[in-house]
Amino acid sequence: MTHIVLYEGKCFTGRKLELSSDCDNFQDRGFMNRVNSVRVESGAFVCFDHPDFKGQQYILEHGEYPEFQRWNAHNDHMGSCRPIKMHGEHYRLEMFEGDNFAGQCVELCDDCPFLQARGLTKNCVNSMKVYGDGAWVLYEEPNYRGRMYIVERGNFCSHKEWQAENPTIQSVRRVANYF
Secondary structure (H helix, E strand, O other): OOEEEEEOOOOOOOOEEEEOOOEOOHHHHOOOOEOOEEEEEEOOEEEEEEOOOEEEEEEEOOEEEOOHHHHOOOOOEOOEEEEOOOOOOOEEEEEEOOHHHOOOEEEEOOOEOOHHHHOOOOOEOOEEEEEEOOOEEEEEEOOOEEEEEEEOOEEEOOHHHHOOOOOEOOEEEEOOOOO
């Protein structure tokens, strides 16, 4: 079971929207696209700054976020969200420099703050295979900073399949805080 509460005001004030499943457009639920604080009561969610699961992605795990800067947003725009599918605690990820699983490959089962320290010669990841039970957060910069993308179990032949504008990925971490 997943549950998130979105608030228009900072520090959990103002109108709220409670969700336990996918919501592709907050306005369809009578809620404007302004979110200034969030409580994730259970599960983990990927939220998007536009409707229809488009635009900048934000990972929101179990906990409280009294203002939008706490989830690394630059403004209070948010238009859609969905729970992250978590199946268990077995994590494995293969990242490839080239499209269609070509080129140098790095395999991970744990968080990695700097992929080049694990043998990736470039900061480009153009395709990947996500195995196991858990989801991963990909970051454009080292030490879990910058634009982020969520990937769940499956094969991704190109960086466009995880909605990235470019293939720059320099750190990754597992989504682990979901209860």
